Amino acid sequence: MTTANDPAAKLGKVTLVGAGPGDPDLLTVKAARLIGSARLVVYDRLVSAEILALIPPDAEQIFAGKECGRHYLTQSETNDLLLRLARSGRDVVRLKGGDPFVFGRGSEEALFLARNGIAFEVVPGISAAAGVSTYAGIPLTHRGLATGARFVTGHLREGKPLDLHWDTLGDPDTTLVIYMGLQSLKETSAELIAAGLPPDTPAAAIENGTTPRQRRVIATLETLYDRAHAAELHPPTLIVIGKVVSLSDELDWFDAR
Numbered sequence: 679m680t681t682a683n684d685p686a687a688k689l690g691k692v693t694l695v696g697a698g699p700g701d702p703d704l705l706t707v708k709a710a711r712l713i714g715s716a717r718l719v720v721y722d723r724l725v726s727a728e729i730l731a732l733i734p735p736d737a738e739q740i741f742a743g744k745e746c747g748r749h750y751l752t753q754s755e756t757n758d759l760l761l762r763l764a765r766s767g768r769d770v771v772r773l774k775g776g777d778p779f780v781f782g783r784g785s786e787e788a789l790f791l792a793r794n795g796i797a798f799e800v801v802p803g804i805s806a807a808a809g810v811s812t813y814a815g816i817p818l819t820h821r822g823l824a825t826g827a828r829f830v831t832g833h834l835r836e837g838k839p840l841d842l843h844w845d846t847l848g849d850p851d852t853t854l855v856i857y858m859g860l861q862s863l864k865e866t867s868a869e870l871i872a873a874g875l876p877p878d879t880p881a882a883a884i885e886n887g888t889t890p891r892q893r894r895v896i897a898t899l900e901t902l903y904d905r906a907h908a909a910e911l912h913p914p915t916l917i918v919i920g921k922v923v924s925l926s927d928e929l930d931w932f933d934a935r
């Protein structure tokens with residue numbers, strides 16, 4: 679018999695799997711295969727119910743997500759959980775919203791596993807910037823409107839001001855995608871305007887993108903905060919700022935269906 683502390687014991691492997699932004703049809707073939715054959719899944723809050731429904735009913739499911747005002751597992755508790763499960767010899771599917779390596783702490787988990795001698799793999803997923811923008815009719819780049827795109831986080835740490843380089847973000851030829859940016863939207867908009875981005879720059883907030891619950895608010899940099907507030911948008915919401923947002927009505931294929 680072997681135990682978790684026995685050096686001869688078989689270690690499990692952890693596969694960090696990106697679940698995409700919500701629509702199960704946006705799973706990669708590899709993600710769908712791994713989810714459909716999983717025996718043990720540790721999943722985050724952002725993984726949609728439609729995707730969780732693809733897990734075999736007899737597989738064990740552990741929720742590791744965080745929700746505003748409600749405590750589940752801290753990042754270090756999640757790391758320890760993955761390590762404990764792998765050391766007990768079980769293979770784990772670690773299911774994360776979007777792409778594990780884009781604002782998903784997947785790299786922190788992978789580093790922790792690597793440093794503790796646990797084998798891991800990573801399956802990329804469609805990140806919100808790509809999936810949610812596309813389902814909102816917004817191309818991230820478009821000839822004549824945007825020559826590039828930047829992804830930043832608007833997440834506020836314990837009430838501290840956002841630590842972003844506003845002077846480099848106020849570029850009218852670059853699309854700005856803000857993850858976790860709803861709470862700090864008022865401050866972000868003011869800082870971007872102060873950095874020189876025109877107040878009438880088109881801007882969008884998209885809640886629950888790619889799902890049947892998707893809602894879009896299309897406004898300008900100056901009006902987006904008030905409009906999003908009036909619409910009572912909640913996380914997960916993606917903010918997209920830039921001239922490409924001006925195409926969103928003509929390219930609105932998803933809501934128009």
Ligand SMILES: C[S@@+](CC[C@H](N)C(=O)[O-])C[C@H]1O[C@@H](n2cnc3c(N)ncnc32)[C@H](O)[C@@H]1O
Binds near residue numbers: 886
């Ligand atoms: C912790 S980050 C995780 C990002 C994820 N790893 C990815 O690649 O999309 C969570 C943020 O992603 C954005 N997000 C993720 N899924 C979304 C969705 N379906 N609709 C709108 N925003 C989404 C929101 O800004 C949300 O606050």
